[in-house]
Amino acid sequence: MTPAAIGLILVSALLHACWNLIGKRTAQTVRFYAWAMGLGMLLFSPLLVWEWSRVSALPVTFWGLLLASGLCQTLYLTGLAKAYTHGNLNIVYPLARALPVLIVPLVVLGVYGQSQLGTEDLLGMGLIILGSLALPLAHWRDWHWRDYCTPAIRWVLLAACATAGYSVLDSLALLIMKQQGMSAFAAGSSFVVLQAAACLVWMLPLIRWGFGESLRALPDLGWTLLAGSFIIGTYLLILVSMTMVSEVSYVVALRQVSIPLGVVIGVLWLQEHVSLPRLQGLAVMLVGLLLVSL
Template identity: 35%
Template sequence: MSGFAILLLCLSTIAHASWNLFGKKGAEAGLSFYLIAVVASCVFYVPLLAFGRHWFDVLPASFWILVFFAGIAETFYFMGLAGAYRFCSLGLSYPLARALPVLLVPIGSFLIFHQTMSISALLGVVCVVIGMLGLLRFDQGSRHKGYMIAFALLAALGTMAYSMIDYQALQLAGEYLPDIPKLQIALFYAACQGIATIPFLAMILLKRSERQKLITTFRLYRNTAIWAGLVMAITYTLVLFSYMFVTNVSYAVAFRQLSIPIGVLFGVVFLKEPLTPRIAIANLIVLLGLILVVV
């Protein structure tokens, strides 16, 4: 990865852990919280579509198909996060949801895009996974362990899917818009993907109880959800922009796991979650893995 891509990913990890902290605070609201957050992020993005209004006729149908499926993948990701945060702490659910894609994305990239990783990068991935396993504190909230793992896996699968789709869509857009700055393409795609996600998230409103929950969520968590959405938009833009400077999406996904120790730290500082020696050592192993991925 280039130094610029690494810088973008470092900034995105701080932002990602930040909006997930907001998400944990609104865990009781479930998907209603994320629906409000995504709508807020789209309010940030939609004006940017005006700059790319002429691109709608230029981009091929395959690009819009990718956008459609990216919206579905994002929805599964939010479903997984909402469920995981409901049943467990940020320091446990966030690392698990973030670690699994490090395994899944390289496998998917190899099978679909025929992309491979170097030996050092593969060792780094192994270190990240070992570190994440060390972070699993099943002694806390063990009654809901099965639910938490299931939802974290759902979030991980969603992450794997949208990461690979995003990368492919941005490469395709770059081919059809070679003279357009990469940042503009990233912002345009982020806006399209956010809009594509809203209808799928809004399906929860088919249930009357969820409509009532949305009203309650807006009243109780409005500011938190809106802030989460705005930080989410910044995070996603940084990640998408970085994808245009890497040759293998697996490296970017692995390096983004720097957000895991940051998320654990946020849980300790802001949510008063305990920090044990096992957690500290596991995070050091994660950092070692990230270094191996980058070098």
């Protein structure tokens, strides 16, 4: 990976951990994320207006990928919101971030029939997954398979699968935009606004008729606007970095540097307890991250 791509991903990881903190601390509802996505979309909409002449000329295949990506984003935010109602940040966040590291390469292999990942990459991804298995544990002696069958873990699995889905779909959509002559920033900045709109297309009916929540009650405006700007901004950096790598699996893996950041934030700001198995699991995950990024 290039230094530029690594730098963008590291900044994105910090912003990602921050907006998850806001989501956990402020409001654990799908409605909160809908408002955040909407406000973030409006804030970044000038980027789409600037590129609209080229965006409007994109082929039908692109718009199909965009709609499918919006569905995956909706499932991701729904899984995240529901998981936070049942679990702590220092458990939910690392698992939701780590599991796509395993899922995305499998999806890429299924879509393309081949993978560019080397032995060190696969070893690093394996360590990330092994480390994540220790996160739900308070004590090693208390290990039981039921630790992974809680409501929080089930929602995390939904969020992780959805993350893998939109990561691969977005990579394909960006490839089409680049083939149409758009630069990395032009493609990423316009797509992130379009994806937010596609997400709302799925999310608003789900909130109203699926969860029976009212959209009229606006969560705290300041926190919601900040979360929305972080959500859109962090993924803009990721989309640009996707155009700088040979395979999206690298980006998905290195993004997990936000995992220790999320745990530190949970401990310092939310006063969450971190057990020895969780610390050991995080250490193993960090080794895996280093292997992937080298």
